[in-house]
Amino acid sequence: MKLVVVSAGLSVPSSTRLLGDRLANATAERTSADVRVVELRDLAVEIAHNFTNGFPGPALGAALDAVASADGLIVVTPVFSASYSGLFKSFFDVLDPDALTGKPVLVAATGGSARHSLVLEHALRPLFAYLRAVVVPTGVYAASEDWGAEGLVERIDRAAGELAGLMGGLAAGRTESAGALTPEPAPHTAVPAPHAAVPAARRTDRVREGGFEVIPFEQQLAALRPE
Incomplete structure (x- = not known):
């Protein structure tokens, strides 16, 4: 020192x-x-x-x-x-x-x-x-x-x-700090591809997280548009 x-x-x-x-x-x-x-x-x-x-x-x-x-x-x-x-x-x-x-x-x-x-x-x-x-x-x-x-x-x-x-x-x-190990990156989680064959307003890409149903914003927005 x-x-x-x-x-x-x-x-x-x-x-x-x-x-x-x-x-x-x-x-x-x-x-x-x-x-x-x-x-x-x-x-x-x-x-x-x-x-x-x-x-x-x-x-x-x-x-x-x-x-x-x-x-x-x-x-x-x-x-x-x-x-x-x-x-x-x-x-x-x-x-x-x-x-x-x-x-x-x-x-x-x-x-x-x-x-x-x-x-x-x-x-x-x-x-x-x-x-x-x-x-x-x-x-x-x-x-x-x-x-x-x-x-x-x-x-x-x-x-x-x-x-x-x-x-x-x-x-x-x-x-x-010099001897600390570099943390391993978090494992990659694959995201399901959207159902392209189904109209946007009727897609059901809903995910259950912690007991709550999560609806993507794009899907909510599409549901508001008149068909």
């Missing part, structure tokens, strides 16, 4: 990337998935050019393909002005609108204050619900004071377990 982390952190080192790495490690331990990290900071110029010319550059195209082909996605953004960053939103604006349909996604964010924690529910979850992704129940927000404090590790483990469960369920479903 393939797990992709999309990190919108701008600084080096970045607490946003650190949170993404911790979530990815916790998920990979449960799924043995191959992890790839997409750093949006390195794609900023190509994302801007994609808006103006309509075509992704080589690095952006590879990142978009990685996200579209992933079995699971972890998205992490810093909070700017009480919402996700513009770079983060721009990346998902140039992504194919159907690329995330049915894909498990874990949403996470970092910020300087715990007051921004509702960004997960008010901004990130609606965005990925609109893209028809399957967003795991637990989102992870890390404020500056959360690093090294009690509670963050538990939230990471709970969210990673939920994402791993969804990824495993989808993988199992694909395996079952």
